[in-house]
Amino acid sequence: MTLPFRRRHHDDEGSHDRARSLSSSQLIETLDPDEATWLSRHLESCTECRREQEAFAADRELLRSLRDKPLEPPRDLWARTAAALDREAAKRGPADRRADRRSPAPRQHGTGFSQRLPVGAAAGVLILLIIVGTAFLPDVLTRGTPTTPPVALGTGAPGPTPIAVAAEPIVRVSTAADGSLELSVTDIDDVCPQARPECVPPPGNGPAQPLGQLSAKASTMTISPDDHHLVFESTGNTASEGKIFVVPVPTKATDQTPPPTATPGTSSQRPATPEPASPEPTPIATPIGQLEIASGVTVVGEVAYSPDGKYIAFSAAPIDGSAGPDLYLWSAGTGTAVAVTTDHATYFSAWLGNQIVASRLALPAAPEQPGNPNASGQPGASQVNGQGNGQANGKPLEAHPTSFLLDPATLARTELAQPDVWLPVVDASARFVAYWSGTLTSKDGVTWELGAGRLLLAKWSTGTATPEPGASGTTGPLPAASEATATPIVGPVGDAQPLGNGKVADFRAMFDPAGTHLALWTAEDLKEPVGRLRLVVIDPATGAITSQEPLPGTPALRRFSIDVNRLAWVSPPGQDGQQSSLRVLGWDGDSFGEIHTEPAQDLLILR
Amino acid sequence: MTRSWDQDEARVFVEGLFAKHHGEIYAYLVRMLRDGELAADLTQDAFVKAYKNYDTLEKDENARAWLYQIAHRVALDELRRRKIVRMIPWTGETRGASPSAEHLAMNLRLSGPLERALAQIPERQRAALLFAELNDLSGLELAAAMGVSHVAARAILTRARESLRRALAAEKESERAAEAERDAMFAREARGGR
Numbered sequence: 001m002t003l004p005f006r007r008r009h010h011d012d013e014g015s016h017d018r019a020r021s022l023s024s025s026q027l028i029e030t031l032d033p034d035e036a037t038w039l040s041r042h043l044e045s046c047t048e049c050r051r052e053q054e055a056f057a058a059d060r061e062l063l064r065s066l067r068d069k070p071l072e073p074p075r076d077l078w079a080r081t082a083a084a085l086d087r088e089a090a091k092r093g094p095a096d097r098r099a100d101r102r103s104p105a106p107r108q109h110g111t112g113f114s115q116r117l118p119v120g121a122a123a124g125v126l127i128l129l130i131i132v133g134t135a136f137l138p139d140v141l142t143r144g145t146p147t148t149p150p151v152a153l154g155t156g157a158p159g160p161t162p163i164a165v166a167a168e169p170i171v172r173v174s175t176a177a178d179g180s181l182e183l184s185v186t187d188i189d190d191v192c193p194q195a196r197p198e199c200v201p202p203p204g205n206g207p208a209q210p211l212g213q214l215s216a217k218a219s220t221m222t223i224s225p226d227d228h229h230l231v232f233e234s235t236g237n238t239a240s241e242g243k244i245f246v247v248p249v250p251t252k253a254t255d256q257t258p259p260p261t262a263t264p265g266t267s268s269q270r271p272a273t274p275e276p277a278s279p280e281p282t283p284i285a286t287p288i289g290q291l292e293i294a295s296g297v298t299v300v301g302e303v304a305y306s307p308d309g310k311y312i313a314f315s316a317a318p319i320d321g322s323a324g325p326d327l328y329l330w331s332a333g334t335g336t337a338v339a340v341t342t343d344h345a346t347y348f349s350a351w352l353g354n355q356i357v358a359s360r361l362a363l364p365a366a367p368e369q370p371g372n373p374n375a376s377g378q379p380g381a382s383q384v385n386g387q388g389n390g391q392a393n394g395k396p397l398e399a400h401p402t403s404f405l406l407d408p409a410t411l412a413r414t415e416l417a418q419p420d421v422w423l424p425v426v427d428a429s430a431r432f433v434a435y436w437s438g439t440l441t442s443k444d445g446v447t448w449e450l451g452a453g454r455l456l457l458a459k460w461s462t463g464t465a466t467p468e469p470g471a472s473g474t475t476g477p478l479p480a481a482s483e484a485t486a487t488p489i490v491g492p493v494g495d496a497q498p499l500g501n502g503k504v505a506d507f508r509a510m511f512d513p514a515g516t517h518l519a520l521w522t523a524e525d526l527k528e529p530v531g532r533l534r535l536v537v538i539d540p541a542t543g544a545i546t547s548q549e550p551l552p553g554t555p556a557l558r559r560f561s562i563d564v565n566r567l568a569w570v571s572p573p574g575q576d577g578q579q580s581s582l583r584v585l586g587w588d589g590d591s592f593g594e595i596h597t598e599p600a601q602d603l604l605i606l607r
Numbered sequence: 608m609t610r611s612w613d614q615d616e617a618r619v620f621v622e623g624l625f626a627k628h629h630g631e632i633y634a635y636l637v638r639m640l641r642d643g644e645l646a647a648d649l650t651q652d653a654f655v656k657a658y659k660n661y662d663t664l665e666k667d668e669n670a671r672a673w674l675y676q677i678a679h680r681v682a683l684d685e686l687r688r689r690k691i692v693r694m695i696p697w698t699g700e701t702r703g704a705s706p707s708a709e710h711l712a713m714n715l716r717l718s719g720p721l722e723r724a725l726a727q728i729p730e731r732q733r734a735a736l737l738f739a740e741l742n743d744l745s746g747l748e749l750a751a752a753m754g755v756s757h758v759a760a761r762a763i764l765t766r767a768r769e770s771l772r773r774a775l776a777a778e779k780e781s782e783r784a785a786e787a788e789r790d791a792m793f794a795r796e797a798r799g800g801r
Contacts, residue, residue: 028744059768059775063740
């Protein structure tokens with residue numbers, strides 16, 4: 001039940017992004033031998049990446065042509081600078097003429113040069129600022145000492161030091177004044193390390209793309225990795241209720257957006273696009289190129305594109321509630337989504353590279369009940385749809401989950417070795433996994449929430465790793481269990497670490513691309529849209545959860561987005577009497593900082 | 608390891624820095640701010656800051672990247688200040704009553720499609736491109752000048768190249784549209800003249 005990682009974070013698309021990054025870096029520095037070899041091999045087989053490399057080189061030449069247009073400084077620049085230096089020297093006075101100080105000069109912030117304070121006074125102000133910041137602005141976090149840049153030039157270059165955010169812009173949907181939906185992009189370059197609103201101005205949004213009056217179930221809305229298509233389930237009292245659509249994102253220049261069959265990676269194998277099959281009248285305007293990929297169902301959880309944009313996966317149950325959810329797969333270029341399970345008890349979790357991770361609920365066998373044709377034969381069906389035996393004696397149902405990987409191309413299934421693993425989410429490098437370990441409970445057999453168990457972080461075994469000779473399973477906090485077994489297993493291994501305590505009914509987890517930061521949203525009540533969002537920092541060497549808590553549990557809506565060095569979420573309305581706003585926590589090493597955007601209505605983060 | 612601050616040493620050091628680097632610092636600030644006069648003021652500020660913070664430079668061989676770090680922060684502070692006070696976006700006008708010949712010449716230098724494309728990309732990305740391609744900073748120097756990790760500097764530079772390509776494409780498209788409009792206008796005039 002999570003959005004996919006960005007395509008560039010996964011095996012296929014991630015390798016293209018790495019190639020882009022290395023092609024860019026190669027223009028200014030010598031790559032490591034490993035990087036150079038990898039890039040060379042990748043470029044041999046990737047025409048598009050070769051073109052990108054050539055384009056980078058061409059743009060570079062263009063940029064360097066600016067050297068032919070020198071910008072001459074004013075002739076009196078030295079005279080002005082020398083006078084300013086003289087003034088500065090005069091302010092320092094003769095006492096500073098040769099001040100062999102043991103400590104470096106206090107850092108000067110701001111642009112004014114006359115605001116000098118004695119060291120003691122400056123320290124007092126600094127302490128006061130820290131106290132005020134801690135007391136009144138708990139959301140703005142600075143952990144540990146400010147990081148020295150990895151390439152330390154000096155210890156006190158002047159000026160405020162906002163934390164640079166290298167991640168891609170945030171893609172979001174909001175409601176316009178007329179009630180229609182708008183897609184917009186928020187590019188955040190940096191966040192303030194301290195509670196200084198003047199450090200970084202609120203980020204602006206790019207021009208909004210009107211999406212029209214889509215009756216979309218917000219939790220199902222997702223966007224393709226290339227930003228060209230939106231997927232959503234229709235909702236409301238319309239003829240389109242219970243239908244899942246793929247629609248092109250309208251472009252400004254033209255409405256000639258190709259139909260969804262143009263999803264990247266499928267151009268060479270694109271069959272004819274079926275016409276949208278909607279014989280019933282619909283009260284809402286049908287966007288050009290809209291494709292209905294499923295009908296008569298409702299999405300359970302979230303819809304997610306594969307990182308390469310070739311597939312969409314989701315779980316969906318019949319809209320009449322007659323059965324539980326199955327796993328659906330839509331291949332770009334085909335007409336409709338296909339149910340790839342039939343147990344009515346399978347829930348999509350996430351993509352791991354280009355494999356689907358899903359979980360299945362297994363209930364104890366229900367006794368035969370007269371007049372209930374679904375009571376046997378299909379495990380979980382009758383129970384999941386609420387017609388089973390679980391609530392006959394007034395006790396809640398309890399189900400044990402199992403999880404598996406599914407290759408969307410071959411439908412080959414790999415069961416996870418460990419039982420009671422629910423909705424596992426694995427980091428892009430397949431080192432760590434976050435999951436619910438335990439059972440699920442339901443009062444009605446339809447809606448399931450987390451039961452007895454814990455949220456855990458563990459090492460992930462791909463099933464192919466060879467244990468290192470002599471490796472000890474007790475040296476780190478997460479020793480690999482595969483060391484103890486001859487047959488490599490797939491799934492969580494070793495001693496897992498708990499991801500908090502307390503009641504949890506629902507959760508959503510996502511790792512950053514490096515697999516060192518885990519964003520974890522939890523809710524205590526399934527009916528409550530507001531939960532708490534934490535950022536868990538993982539030591540990449542040991543896999544241990546560090547003691548850092550840059551975001552110990554802020555109120556947040558369920559959708560969030562995590563990328564290279566930032567986490568973005570939407571604060572719920574009503575916090576401090578305000579509307580929702582987009583909030584971003586950025587980090588660089590051990591330094592963290594936060595920024596808020598202007599309040600907006602019905603914000604939904606797509607990526 | 609820091610050095611102690613000595614006024615004479617600091618002065619000599621900054622004079623040397625100025626002699627070597629003031630031109631490139633000024634050019635960088637002009638391209639960041641698109642205002643020659645302001646860039647001159649901020650170049651001066653950057654060297655004064657270097658003088659005041661001379662004792663924070665750890666190694667002389669890092670002086671150029673350290674100076675760029677100072678200039679970069681000066682530029683970003685100015686750009687932020689402009690946003691905070693909601694100043695009208697830069698339009699090519701100077702702060703004087705009427706533009707001088709120097710300013711007109713400067714505006715001309717900054718008015719090409721590449722300069723316009725550069726102006727459209729986010730400031731931090733613009734800085735990364737200028738540092739890397741016009742000032743020949745290496746990856747590590749770029750990271751230092753921008754005050755970020757090496758990995759982050761690489762990511763910003765890659766994004767910058769992608770942004771520039773998009774901005775250049777938009778510039779070309781805009782030029783094509785303007786050309787088509789001009790052609791259409793001439794055609795209308797020609798028809799009207801007949």
